[in-house]
Amino acid sequence: MRFNFFAVGLGFVFQTAFLSIRGHALGRCPITNLFEVIIFVAWAVALFYIVVGPAYRLSLMGAFTAPLVVLLQLFALITPIDHPHHGKLPANSWLEFHASVSLVAYGAFALACIAGVMYLVQERQLKSHQLHSIFYHLPPLTDLFAAITRLLWWGFALYTLGLASGFLVGEPLPWGQIVCAVGVWILYGLILQGRYLHWFAPKRVAALCIVGFSAALTLLWGITFTAQTHAP
Protein backbone atom coordinates (compact mmCIF):
# COMPACT_ATOMS: atom_id res chain seq x y z
CA MET A 1 0.00 0.00 0.00
CA ARG A 2 2.76 2.39 1.02
CA PHE A 3 4.78 1.26 -2.00
CA ASN A 4 1.88 2.12 -4.32
CA PHE A 5 1.64 5.60 -2.83
CA PHE A 6 5.34 6.34 -3.16
CA ALA A 7 5.54 4.85 -6.65
CA VAL A 8 2.68 7.05 -7.88
CA GLY A 9 4.16 9.99 -5.94
CA LEU A 10 7.55 9.58 -7.60
CA GLY A 11 5.91 9.34 -11.01
CA PHE A 12 3.96 12.49 -10.20
CA VAL A 13 7.17 14.40 -9.43
CA PHE A 14 8.62 13.44 -12.84
CA GLN A 15 5.37 14.30 -14.61
CA THR A 16 5.30 17.71 -12.89
CA ALA A 17 8.91 18.33 -13.91
CA PHE A 18 8.16 17.38 -17.52
CA LEU A 19 5.05 19.57 -17.72
CA SER A 20 6.91 22.44 -16.10
CA ILE A 21 9.82 22.27 -18.59
CA ARG A 22 7.42 21.92 -21.50
CA GLY A 23 5.30 24.80 -20.22
CA HIS A 24 8.34 27.08 -19.98
CA ALA A 25 9.39 26.13 -23.50
CA LEU A 26 5.93 26.84 -24.89
CA GLY A 27 5.33 29.89 -22.75
CA ARG A 28 1.89 28.59 -21.80
CA CYS A 29 0.08 25.67 -20.19
CA PRO A 30 1.37 22.51 -21.96
CA ILE A 31 -1.89 21.21 -23.38
CA THR A 32 -1.41 22.18 -27.00
CA ASN A 33 -1.58 18.74 -28.62
CA LEU A 34 -2.90 15.23 -27.89
CA PHE A 35 0.46 14.10 -26.47
CA GLU A 36 0.50 16.89 -23.89
CA VAL A 37 -3.17 16.47 -23.12
CA ILE A 38 -2.71 12.76 -22.33
CA ILE A 39 0.30 13.49 -20.13
CA PHE A 40 -1.70 16.23 -18.40
CA VAL A 41 -4.62 13.84 -17.76
CA ALA A 42 -2.21 11.19 -16.38
CA TRP A 43 -0.74 13.92 -14.15
CA ALA A 44 -4.25 14.90 -12.97
CA VAL A 45 -5.05 11.23 -12.17
CA ALA A 46 -1.88 10.96 -10.08
CA LEU A 47 -2.66 14.31 -8.45
CA PHE A 48 -6.12 13.15 -7.39
CA TYR A 49 -4.77 9.86 -6.15
CA ILE A 50 -2.17 11.63 -4.01
CA VAL A 51 -4.36 14.46 -2.73
CA VAL A 52 -7.74 12.79 -2.43
CA GLY A 53 -6.90 9.10 -2.12
CA PRO A 54 -5.37 8.92 1.38
CA ALA A 55 -8.00 11.29 2.80
CA TYR A 56 -10.72 8.86 1.74
CA ARG A 57 -8.71 5.73 2.61
CA LEU A 58 -8.27 4.91 -1.03
CA SER A 59 -4.60 4.13 -0.97
CA LEU A 60 -5.32 0.63 -2.28
CA MET A 61 -6.46 2.30 -5.47
CA GLY A 62 -2.80 2.80 -6.26
CA ALA A 63 -2.70 -0.76 -7.55
CA PHE A 64 -5.29 0.27 -10.14
CA THR A 65 -4.25 3.89 -10.60
CA ALA A 66 -0.61 3.17 -11.37
CA PRO A 67 -1.38 0.90 -14.35
CA LEU A 68 -3.79 3.51 -15.80
CA VAL A 69 -1.16 6.25 -15.50
CA VAL A 70 1.46 3.97 -17.06
CA LEU A 71 -0.89 3.03 -19.91
CA LEU A 72 -1.76 6.66 -20.64
CA GLN A 73 1.90 7.65 -20.66
CA LEU A 74 2.97 4.67 -22.74
CA PHE A 75 0.29 5.50 -25.29
CA ALA A 76 1.45 9.11 -25.38
CA LEU A 77 5.10 8.13 -25.76
CA ILE A 78 4.72 5.30 -28.29
CA THR A 79 2.19 6.80 -30.69
CA PRO A 80 3.34 9.65 -32.98
CA ILE A 81 1.02 12.29 -31.57
CA ASP A 82 3.54 14.83 -30.34
CA HIS A 83 3.23 17.24 -33.26
CA PRO A 84 5.32 20.32 -32.52
CA HIS A 85 3.80 23.77 -32.94
CA HIS A 86 5.77 26.08 -35.13
CA GLY A 87 6.09 29.47 -33.60
CA LYS A 88 4.81 30.67 -30.27
CA LEU A 89 1.11 30.05 -29.69
CA PRO A 90 -0.93 33.03 -28.53
CA ALA A 91 -1.81 32.67 -24.85
CA ASN A 92 -5.40 33.12 -23.74
CA SER A 93 -5.64 32.90 -19.98
CA TRP A 94 -9.36 31.98 -19.94
CA LEU A 95 -8.82 29.29 -22.56
CA GLU A 96 -5.93 27.86 -20.56
CA PHE A 97 -7.94 28.00 -17.35
CA HIS A 98 -10.91 26.36 -19.07
CA ALA A 99 -8.78 23.56 -20.54
CA SER A 100 -6.63 22.86 -17.50
CA VAL A 101 -9.51 22.82 -14.98
CA SER A 102 -11.50 20.57 -17.30
CA LEU A 103 -8.54 18.19 -17.57
CA VAL A 104 -8.09 18.09 -13.79
CA ALA A 105 -11.79 17.17 -13.62
CA TYR A 106 -10.92 14.31 -15.97
CA GLY A 107 -8.48 13.12 -13.32
CA ALA A 108 -11.33 12.86 -10.81
CA PHE A 109 -13.58 11.13 -13.35
CA ALA A 110 -10.76 8.68 -14.16
CA LEU A 111 -10.36 7.80 -10.50
CA ALA A 112 -14.15 7.44 -10.14
CA CYS A 113 -13.99 5.09 -13.13
CA ILE A 114 -11.21 3.07 -11.45
CA ALA A 115 -13.20 2.92 -8.20
CA GLY A 116 -16.19 1.82 -10.30
CA VAL A 117 -14.20 -1.05 -11.81
CA MET A 118 -13.02 -2.06 -8.34
CA TYR A 119 -16.61 -1.92 -7.06
CA LEU A 120 -17.91 -4.12 -9.88
CA VAL A 121 -15.10 -6.67 -9.40
CA GLN A 122 -15.72 -6.86 -5.66
CA GLU A 123 -19.51 -6.94 -6.07
CA ARG A 124 -19.30 -9.73 -8.63
CA GLN A 125 -17.22 -11.87 -6.30
CA LEU A 126 -19.53 -11.31 -3.35
CA LYS A 127 -22.62 -12.08 -5.42
CA SER A 128 -21.22 -15.23 -7.00
CA HIS A 129 -19.56 -16.47 -3.78
CA GLN A 130 -16.36 -16.96 -5.80
CA LEU A 131 -13.69 -15.21 -3.76
CA HIS A 132 -10.41 -14.90 -5.62
CA SER A 133 -7.11 -13.64 -4.30
CA ILE A 134 -7.93 -10.05 -5.32
CA PHE A 135 -10.99 -10.10 -3.03
CA TYR A 136 -8.77 -9.80 0.02
CA HIS A 137 -6.94 -6.79 -1.42
CA LEU A 138 -9.91 -4.71 -2.52
CA PRO A 139 -11.58 -2.21 -0.15
CA PRO A 140 -15.11 -2.79 1.21
CA LEU A 141 -18.06 -2.06 -1.08
CA THR A 142 -19.45 0.81 1.01
CA ASP A 143 -16.04 2.52 1.19
CA LEU A 144 -15.68 2.25 -2.57
CA PHE A 145 -19.15 3.65 -3.12
CA ALA A 146 -18.44 6.57 -0.80
CA ALA A 147 -15.23 7.20 -2.75
CA ILE A 148 -17.07 7.07 -6.08
CA THR A 149 -19.63 9.60 -4.85
CA ARG A 150 -16.98 12.00 -3.56
CA LEU A 151 -14.87 11.74 -6.70
CA LEU A 152 -17.94 12.34 -8.83
CA TRP A 153 -18.66 15.50 -6.86
CA TRP A 154 -15.06 16.72 -7.22
CA GLY A 155 -15.07 15.95 -10.92
CA PHE A 156 -18.49 17.46 -11.50
CA ALA A 157 -17.65 20.66 -9.62
CA LEU A 158 -14.37 21.13 -11.52
CA TYR A 159 -15.94 20.22 -14.84
CA THR A 160 -18.73 22.75 -14.23
CA LEU A 161 -16.10 25.39 -13.49
CA GLY A 162 -14.18 24.43 -16.63
CA LEU A 163 -17.32 24.45 -18.74
CA ALA A 164 -18.49 27.82 -17.40
CA SER A 165 -15.05 29.36 -17.97
CA GLY A 166 -15.21 28.10 -21.58
CA PHE A 167 -17.90 30.70 -22.25
CA LEU A 168 -15.49 33.45 -21.15
CA VAL A 169 -12.77 32.52 -23.63
CA GLY A 170 -13.80 35.30 -25.95
CA GLU A 171 -13.33 33.19 -29.07
CA PRO A 172 -16.04 31.28 -30.93
CA LEU A 173 -15.88 27.58 -30.02
CA PRO A 174 -17.20 24.87 -32.38
CA TRP A 175 -20.85 24.09 -31.65
CA GLY A 176 -20.20 20.37 -31.85
CA GLN A 177 -17.69 20.60 -29.02
CA ILE A 178 -20.01 22.69 -26.89
CA VAL A 179 -22.90 20.26 -27.36
CA CYS A 180 -20.71 17.23 -26.54
CA ALA A 181 -19.15 18.94 -23.50
CA VAL A 182 -22.59 19.89 -22.19
CA GLY A 183 -23.71 16.30 -22.94
CA VAL A 184 -20.91 14.90 -20.72
CA TRP A 185 -21.80 17.46 -18.03
CA ILE A 186 -25.47 16.38 -18.17
CA LEU A 187 -24.45 12.68 -18.03
CA TYR A 188 -22.43 13.17 -14.85
CA GLY A 189 -25.16 15.41 -13.43
CA LEU A 190 -27.68 12.64 -14.04
CA ILE A 191 -25.44 10.05 -12.38
CA LEU A 192 -25.19 12.22 -9.27
CA GLN A 193 -28.89 13.08 -9.35
CA GLY A 194 -29.77 9.39 -9.79
CA ARG A 195 -27.52 8.42 -6.92
CA TYR A 196 -29.22 10.84 -4.51
CA LEU A 197 -32.78 10.23 -5.69
CA HIS A 198 -32.25 6.45 -5.46
CA TRP A 199 -32.83 5.93 -9.18
CA PHE A 200 -29.70 3.83 -9.43
CA ALA A 201 -28.31 1.15 -7.15
CA PRO A 202 -24.59 1.51 -6.31
CA LYS A 203 -23.71 -1.13 -8.91
CA ARG A 204 -25.38 0.96 -11.64
CA VAL A 205 -23.61 4.11 -10.46
CA ALA A 206 -20.29 2.24 -10.63
CA ALA A 207 -21.06 1.03 -14.17
CA LEU A 208 -22.17 4.54 -15.20
CA CYS A 209 -18.86 5.96 -13.97
CA ILE A 210 -17.13 3.76 -16.55
CA VAL A 211 -19.60 4.80 -19.27
CA GLY A 212 -19.24 8.47 -18.30
CA PHE A 213 -15.45 8.40 -18.39
CA SER A 214 -15.47 6.61 -21.76
CA ALA A 215 -17.76 9.33 -23.13
CA ALA A 216 -15.56 12.04 -21.60
CA LEU A 217 -12.42 10.50 -23.10
CA THR A 218 -14.06 10.29 -26.52
CA LEU A 219 -15.01 13.96 -26.24
CA LEU A 220 -11.49 14.86 -25.21
CA TRP A 221 -10.02 13.00 -28.14
CA GLY A 222 -12.53 14.68 -30.47
CA ILE A 223 -11.72 18.17 -29.18
CA THR A 224 -7.97 17.65 -29.39
CA PHE A 225 -8.17 16.01 -32.80
CA THR A 226 -10.36 18.82 -34.16
CA ALA A 227 -8.05 21.45 -32.68
CA GLN A 228 -5.00 19.83 -34.27
CA THR A 229 -6.70 19.32 -37.63
CA HIS A 230 -7.78 22.95 -37.79
CA ALA A 231 -4.59 24.35 -36.35
CA PRO A 232 -2.94 27.01 -38.56
Added chain:
Amino acid sequence: MNLFCVGLSHHTANVETLERFGGNAKLDCLLRNSGCAEALLLATCNRVEVYGASESRVSTLDIARCLDRKIDGHNSPELAPFYRYEDAQCVRHLFRVACGIDSMVIGETEILGQTKKAYEVARASGAAGRYLHRLFQRAFRVAKHVRTHTDITRGAVSVGSVAVDLAQKIFGDLGNCKVLVLGAGATSEKTARALVSRGVIDVRVSNRSAERADDLARLIAARAVPFADWVAQCREIDILITSTSSEVPLVSRDQLQPRLRERIDRPLFIIDIAVPRNVAGDVNDLEGVYLYDIDSLQSIAEQSLAQRCQQIAAAEQIIAEHVAKFDESMARGLSRASQLPGHPPVDESSLRASEL
Protein backbone atom coordinates in the same frame (compact mmCIF):
# COMPACT_ATOMS: atom_id res chain seq x y z
CA MET B 1 24.29 -24.94 26.44
CA ASN B 2 21.52 -27.31 25.48
CA LEU B 3 18.26 -25.90 24.10
CA PHE B 4 15.24 -28.14 24.45
CA CYS B 5 11.48 -28.22 24.37
CA VAL B 6 9.30 -30.60 26.33
CA GLY B 7 5.56 -30.47 25.94
CA LEU B 8 2.26 -31.81 24.83
CA SER B 9 -0.23 -30.48 22.36
CA HIS B 10 -3.49 -31.34 20.65
CA HIS B 11 -1.42 -33.63 18.39
CA THR B 12 -0.42 -35.90 21.28
CA ALA B 13 -2.81 -35.36 24.17
CA ASN B 14 -6.51 -35.05 24.84
CA VAL B 15 -8.11 -32.08 26.59
CA GLU B 16 -8.10 -33.84 29.96
CA THR B 17 -4.33 -34.37 29.81
CA LEU B 18 -3.74 -30.80 28.64
CA GLU B 19 -5.79 -29.54 31.58
CA ARG B 20 -3.85 -31.74 33.97
CA PHE B 21 -0.47 -30.39 32.92
CA GLY B 22 -1.48 -26.90 31.93
CA GLY B 23 -2.84 -25.65 35.22
CA ASN B 24 0.12 -26.12 37.53
CA ALA B 25 2.78 -24.34 35.65
CA LYS B 26 5.25 -22.50 37.76
CA LEU B 27 8.47 -21.30 36.22
CA ASP B 28 10.32 -21.05 39.52
CA CYS B 29 9.57 -24.73 40.13
CA LEU B 30 10.89 -25.59 36.71
CA LEU B 31 14.07 -23.65 37.29
CA ARG B 32 14.63 -24.79 40.85
CA ASN B 33 13.72 -28.44 40.67
CA SER B 34 14.70 -29.50 37.22
CA GLY B 35 18.05 -27.76 36.87
CA CYS B 36 17.22 -25.52 33.92
CA ALA B 37 19.40 -22.46 33.53
CA GLU B 38 16.59 -20.75 31.65
CA ALA B 39 12.96 -21.76 31.21
CA LEU B 40 9.86 -20.48 29.49
CA LEU B 41 6.37 -21.89 29.70
CA LEU B 42 3.96 -21.65 26.80
CA ALA B 43 0.51 -22.76 27.93
CA THR B 44 -2.51 -22.34 25.67
CA CYS B 45 -5.74 -24.28 25.33
CA ASN B 46 -4.08 -26.55 22.77
CA ARG B 47 -0.55 -26.92 24.10
CA VAL B 48 1.64 -26.88 27.19
CA GLU B 49 5.33 -26.54 26.36
CA VAL B 50 8.45 -25.77 28.33
CA TYR B 51 11.37 -24.27 26.45
CA GLY B 52 14.58 -24.49 28.38
CA ALA B 53 18.34 -24.01 28.26
CA SER B 54 20.58 -26.05 30.51
CA GLU B 55 24.20 -27.07 30.86
CA SER B 56 23.34 -30.71 31.53
CA ARG B 57 20.37 -32.70 30.30
CA VAL B 58 17.11 -32.11 32.16
CA SER B 59 14.86 -35.14 32.00
CA THR B 60 11.37 -35.03 30.56
CA LEU B 61 10.12 -36.61 33.76
CA ASP B 62 11.43 -33.72 35.87
CA ILE B 63 9.68 -31.22 33.64
CA ALA B 64 6.47 -33.25 33.67
CA ARG B 65 6.56 -33.40 37.47
CA CYS B 66 6.71 -29.63 37.67
CA LEU B 67 3.73 -29.32 35.35
CA ASP B 68 1.56 -32.05 36.85
CA ARG B 69 -1.23 -30.78 39.08
CA LYS B 70 -2.12 -34.27 40.34
CA ILE B 71 1.34 -35.09 41.59
CA ASP B 72 1.52 -36.17 45.22
CA GLY B 73 5.23 -36.72 45.53
CA HIS B 74 5.18 -40.45 44.84
CA ASN B 75 3.48 -41.01 41.54
CA SER B 76 5.23 -40.27 38.28
CA PRO B 77 3.18 -38.65 35.56
CA GLU B 78 2.39 -40.66 32.46
CA LEU B 79 5.00 -39.52 29.93
CA ALA B 80 3.54 -41.07 26.83
CA PRO B 81 1.94 -37.91 25.40
CA PHE B 82 5.05 -35.75 25.99
CA TYR B 83 7.31 -34.93 23.10
CA ARG B 84 10.84 -33.66 23.35
CA TYR B 85 12.91 -31.66 20.87
CA GLU B 86 16.57 -30.83 21.28
CA ASP B 87 18.66 -28.04 19.76
CA ALA B 88 17.92 -27.60 16.03
CA GLN B 89 14.70 -29.61 16.32
CA CYS B 90 13.62 -27.46 19.24
CA VAL B 91 14.34 -24.30 17.22
CA ARG B 92 12.41 -25.64 14.25
CA HIS B 93 9.49 -26.64 16.46
CA LEU B 94 9.23 -23.19 18.06
CA PHE B 95 9.38 -21.49 14.67
CA ARG B 96 6.58 -23.75 13.43
CA VAL B 97 4.52 -23.01 16.52
CA ALA B 98 5.02 -19.23 16.22
CA CYS B 99 4.01 -19.35 12.54
CA GLY B 100 0.81 -21.25 13.33
CA ILE B 101 1.84 -24.32 11.31
CA ASP B 102 1.60 -26.55 14.36
CA SER B 103 -1.78 -25.13 15.40
CA MET B 104 -5.10 -26.94 15.20
CA VAL B 105 -6.25 -24.29 12.71
CA ILE B 106 -3.34 -23.87 10.30
CA GLY B 107 -2.09 -20.30 10.10
CA GLU B 108 -4.01 -18.94 13.10
CA THR B 109 -2.32 -15.86 14.49
CA GLU B 110 -3.44 -16.03 18.11
CA ILE B 111 -0.53 -18.35 18.95
CA LEU B 112 2.02 -15.66 18.08
CA GLY B 113 0.47 -13.28 20.59
CA GLN B 114 0.41 -16.05 23.19
CA THR B 115 4.06 -16.84 22.52
CA LYS B 116 5.02 -13.17 22.88
CA LYS B 117 3.13 -12.98 26.16
CA ALA B 118 4.81 -16.15 27.45
CA TYR B 119 8.20 -14.69 26.55
CA GLU B 120 7.36 -11.41 28.26
CA VAL B 121 6.31 -13.21 31.46
CA ALA B 122 9.50 -15.29 31.49
CA ARG B 123 11.65 -12.25 30.73
CA ALA B 124 10.03 -10.16 33.45
CA SER B 125 10.52 -12.89 36.05
CA GLY B 126 14.12 -13.44 34.99
CA ALA B 127 13.45 -17.02 33.94
CA ALA B 128 14.38 -16.31 30.31
CA GLY B 129 18.00 -15.38 29.76
CA ARG B 130 20.10 -14.66 26.71
CA TYR B 131 19.65 -18.07 25.08
CA LEU B 132 15.87 -18.01 25.15
CA HIS B 133 15.92 -14.31 24.31
CA ARG B 134 17.77 -15.02 21.06
CA LEU B 135 15.58 -18.01 20.30
CA PHE B 136 12.29 -16.22 20.82
CA GLN B 137 13.27 -12.96 19.17
CA ARG B 138 14.25 -15.01 16.12
CA ALA B 139 10.96 -16.91 16.31
CA PHE B 140 8.99 -13.64 16.23
CA ARG B 141 10.99 -12.49 13.21
CA VAL B 142 10.39 -15.79 11.43
CA ALA B 143 6.65 -15.58 12.11
CA LYS B 144 6.56 -12.07 10.65
CA HIS B 145 8.59 -13.18 7.64
CA VAL B 146 6.28 -16.13 6.99
CA ARG B 147 3.19 -13.97 7.34
CA THR B 148 4.55 -11.38 4.94
CA HIS B 149 5.86 -13.77 2.32
CA THR B 150 3.16 -16.45 2.30
CA ASP B 151 -0.63 -16.48 2.41
CA ILE B 152 -0.74 -18.84 5.36
CA THR B 153 -2.87 -16.49 7.47
CA ARG B 154 -5.19 -15.38 4.68
CA GLY B 155 -8.93 -15.97 4.75
CA ALA B 156 -11.21 -17.07 7.55
CA VAL B 157 -11.47 -20.77 8.34
CA SER B 158 -14.59 -21.00 10.49
CA VAL B 159 -18.19 -20.28 9.51
CA GLY B 160 -18.51 -17.46 12.04
CA SER B 161 -15.30 -15.72 11.03
CA VAL B 162 -16.09 -16.11 7.32
CA ALA B 163 -19.43 -14.36 7.94
CA VAL B 164 -17.71 -11.55 9.85
CA ASP B 165 -15.00 -11.17 7.17
CA LEU B 166 -17.65 -10.93 4.47
CA ALA B 167 -19.57 -8.35 6.49
CA GLN B 168 -16.40 -6.27 6.74
CA LYS B 169 -15.79 -6.59 2.99
CA ILE B 170 -19.29 -5.26 2.36
CA PHE B 171 -19.62 -2.57 5.04
CA GLY B 172 -16.06 -1.81 6.13
CA ASP B 173 -16.50 -0.42 9.63
CA LEU B 174 -19.20 -2.50 11.33
CA GLY B 175 -19.78 0.10 14.06
CA ASN B 176 -22.69 1.65 12.18
CA CYS B 177 -24.27 -1.62 11.07
CA LYS B 178 -27.65 -2.72 12.33
CA VAL B 179 -28.03 -6.46 12.76
CA LEU B 180 -31.23 -8.48 13.10
CA VAL B 181 -30.94 -12.01 14.47
CA LEU B 182 -33.93 -14.09 13.45
CA GLY B 183 -34.11 -17.16 15.67
CA ALA B 184 -32.52 -17.51 19.07
CA GLY B 185 -30.40 -20.62 18.60
CA ALA B 186 -26.82 -21.20 19.68
CA THR B 187 -25.42 -20.74 16.15
CA SER B 188 -27.05 -17.35 15.65
CA GLU B 189 -25.79 -16.34 19.08
CA LYS B 190 -22.23 -17.28 18.09
CA THR B 191 -22.43 -15.37 14.82
CA ALA B 192 -23.97 -12.34 16.50
CA ARG B 193 -21.26 -12.42 19.16
CA ALA B 194 -18.58 -12.58 16.46
CA LEU B 195 -20.07 -9.47 14.83
CA VAL B 196 -20.29 -7.67 18.17
CA SER B 197 -16.64 -8.49 18.81
CA ARG B 198 -15.80 -6.67 15.55
CA GLY B 199 -17.63 -3.50 16.55
CA VAL B 200 -21.36 -4.01 15.87
CA ILE B 201 -23.39 -2.08 18.46
CA ASP B 202 -26.99 -2.22 17.24
CA VAL B 203 -28.23 -5.83 17.45
CA ARG B 204 -31.90 -6.82 17.46
CA VAL B 205 -33.26 -10.29 18.19
CA SER B 206 -36.54 -11.69 16.97
CA ASN B 207 -37.93 -15.12 17.71
CA ARG B 208 -41.30 -16.89 17.69
CA SER B 209 -40.88 -17.33 21.41
CA ALA B 210 -40.58 -13.83 22.81
CA GLU B 211 -39.12 -15.24 26.00
CA ARG B 212 -36.18 -16.83 24.19
CA ALA B 213 -35.65 -13.63 22.19
CA ASP B 214 -35.48 -11.71 25.47
CA ASP B 215 -33.00 -14.22 26.89
CA LEU B 216 -30.67 -14.00 23.91
CA ALA B 217 -31.03 -10.21 23.76
CA ARG B 218 -29.93 -10.03 27.39
CA LEU B 219 -26.97 -12.33 26.73
CA ILE B 220 -25.54 -10.32 23.85
CA ALA B 221 -26.66 -6.84 24.95
CA ALA B 222 -29.20 -6.60 22.13
CA ARG B 223 -32.86 -5.62 22.08
CA ALA B 224 -35.74 -7.95 21.41
CA VAL B 225 -38.12 -7.23 18.54
CA PRO B 226 -41.60 -8.84 18.23
CA PHE B 227 -41.57 -11.65 15.67
CA ALA B 228 -44.41 -9.98 13.75
CA ASP B 229 -42.16 -6.95 13.11
CA TRP B 230 -39.10 -8.60 11.60
CA VAL B 231 -40.15 -7.93 7.98
CA ALA B 232 -40.56 -4.23 8.71
CA GLN B 233 -37.11 -4.23 10.29
CA CYS B 234 -35.60 -5.14 6.91
CA ARG B 235 -35.95 -1.49 5.88
CA GLU B 236 -33.42 -0.45 8.49
CA ILE B 237 -31.03 -3.32 9.04
CA ASP B 238 -27.76 -4.04 7.22
CA ILE B 239 -27.18 -7.65 8.29
CA LEU B 240 -29.80 -10.34 8.75
CA ILE B 241 -28.86 -13.58 10.50
CA THR B 242 -31.46 -16.33 10.21
CA SER B 243 -31.41 -19.59 12.14
CA THR B 244 -34.98 -20.54 12.90
CA SER B 245 -36.22 -24.13 12.82
CA SER B 246 -38.85 -23.29 10.20
CA GLU B 247 -39.34 -26.07 7.64
CA VAL B 248 -40.27 -23.60 4.88
CA PRO B 249 -38.34 -20.47 3.82
CA LEU B 250 -39.29 -17.48 5.96
CA VAL B 251 -37.69 -14.86 3.74
CA SER B 252 -38.79 -14.72 0.12
CA ARG B 253 -37.92 -12.47 -2.81
CA ASP B 254 -41.46 -11.03 -3.00
CA GLN B 255 -41.37 -10.21 0.68
CA LEU B 256 -38.04 -8.36 0.54
CA GLN B 257 -38.28 -6.57 -2.80
CA PRO B 258 -40.68 -3.77 -1.71
CA ARG B 259 -38.57 -3.08 1.39
CA LEU B 260 -35.36 -2.87 -0.63
CA ARG B 261 -36.68 -0.14 -2.92
CA GLU B 262 -36.49 2.29 -0.03
CA ARG B 263 -32.87 1.43 0.70
CA ILE B 264 -31.43 0.94 -2.77
CA ASP B 265 -28.08 2.54 -1.89
CA ARG B 266 -27.43 0.28 1.12
CA PRO B 267 -26.47 -3.37 0.73
CA LEU B 268 -28.18 -6.11 2.74
CA PHE B 269 -26.05 -9.03 3.88
CA ILE B 270 -28.06 -12.13 4.76
CA ILE B 271 -26.41 -14.95 6.69
CA ASP B 272 -28.68 -17.98 6.58
CA ILE B 273 -27.25 -20.54 8.96
CA ALA B 274 -30.47 -22.53 9.33
CA VAL B 275 -30.95 -26.09 8.07
CA PRO B 276 -33.29 -26.30 6.24
CA ARG B 277 -32.63 -22.86 4.86
CA ASN B 278 -34.77 -19.92 6.04
CA VAL B 279 -34.14 -17.75 2.97
CA ALA B 280 -35.22 -18.59 -0.58
CA GLY B 281 -32.22 -18.93 -2.91
CA ASP B 282 -33.51 -16.38 -5.47
CA VAL B 283 -33.22 -13.61 -2.87
CA ASN B 284 -29.55 -13.46 -3.85
CA ASP B 285 -30.65 -12.23 -7.32
CA LEU B 286 -32.03 -9.03 -5.81
CA GLU B 287 -29.83 -6.00 -6.39
CA GLY B 288 -27.71 -5.14 -3.36
CA VAL B 289 -28.52 -8.38 -1.52
CA TYR B 290 -25.72 -10.80 -0.65
CA LEU B 291 -27.08 -14.10 0.59
CA TYR B 292 -24.78 -16.71 2.12
CA ASP B 293 -26.13 -19.95 3.48
CA ILE B 294 -24.32 -22.44 5.66
CA ASP B 295 -23.03 -24.38 2.64
CA SER B 296 -21.47 -21.36 0.97
CA LEU B 297 -19.91 -20.16 4.22
CA GLN B 298 -18.54 -23.63 4.89
CA SER B 299 -17.22 -23.85 1.35
CA ILE B 300 -15.33 -20.54 1.70
CA ALA B 301 -13.90 -21.67 5.04
CA GLU B 302 -12.70 -24.92 3.44
CA GLN B 303 -11.22 -23.05 0.48
CA SER B 304 -9.29 -20.78 2.84
CA LEU B 305 -8.04 -23.73 4.84
CA ALA B 306 -6.97 -25.54 1.67
CA GLN B 307 -5.16 -22.38 0.49
CA ARG B 308 -3.42 -22.14 3.85
CA CYS B 309 -2.36 -25.78 3.63
CA GLN B 310 -0.88 -25.10 0.19
CA GLN B 311 1.30 -22.45 1.82
CA ILE B 312 2.81 -24.83 4.36
CA ALA B 313 5.63 -25.93 2.05
CA ALA B 314 6.64 -22.31 1.41
CA ALA B 315 6.51 -21.56 5.13
CA GLU B 316 8.57 -24.66 5.96
CA GLN B 317 11.18 -23.50 3.45
CA ILE B 318 11.47 -20.11 5.17
CA ILE B 319 11.63 -21.82 8.56
CA ALA B 320 14.38 -24.20 7.41
CA GLU B 321 16.47 -21.23 6.23
CA HIS B 322 16.04 -19.47 9.56
CA VAL B 323 16.83 -22.63 11.54
CA ALA B 324 20.08 -22.97 9.62
CA LYS B 325 20.96 -19.31 10.23
CA PHE B 326 20.10 -19.63 13.91
CA ASP B 327 22.25 -22.74 14.25
CA GLU B 328 25.14 -20.91 12.63
CA SER B 329 24.79 -17.98 15.00
CA MET B 330 24.60 -20.33 18.00
CA ALA B 331 27.68 -22.17 16.76
CA ARG B 332 29.56 -18.87 16.53
CA GLY B 333 28.77 -18.45 20.17
CA LEU B 334 26.93 -15.80 22.04
CA SER B 335 29.92 -13.55 22.59
CA ARG B 336 28.22 -10.49 21.18
CA ALA B 337 24.98 -11.19 23.00
CA SER B 338 26.82 -11.70 26.26
CA GLN B 339 28.07 -8.11 26.04
CA LEU B 340 24.52 -6.81 26.01
CA PRO B 341 23.35 -5.42 29.35
CA GLY B 342 20.00 -7.15 29.29
CA HIS B 343 17.15 -8.41 27.14
CA PRO B 344 14.74 -5.84 25.82
CA PRO B 345 11.05 -6.44 26.51
CA VAL B 346 8.70 -7.33 23.68
CA ASP B 347 7.25 -4.21 22.12
CA GLU B 348 3.68 -4.11 23.46
CA SER B 349 2.44 -2.50 20.26
CA SER B 350 3.60 -5.56 18.39
CA LEU B 351 1.17 -7.66 20.41
CA ARG B 352 -1.58 -6.99 17.99
CA ALA B 353 -5.15 -7.23 19.19
CA SER B 354 -5.77 -10.13 16.84
CA GLU B 355 -3.03 -12.11 18.51
CA LEU B 356 -4.22 -11.63 22.07
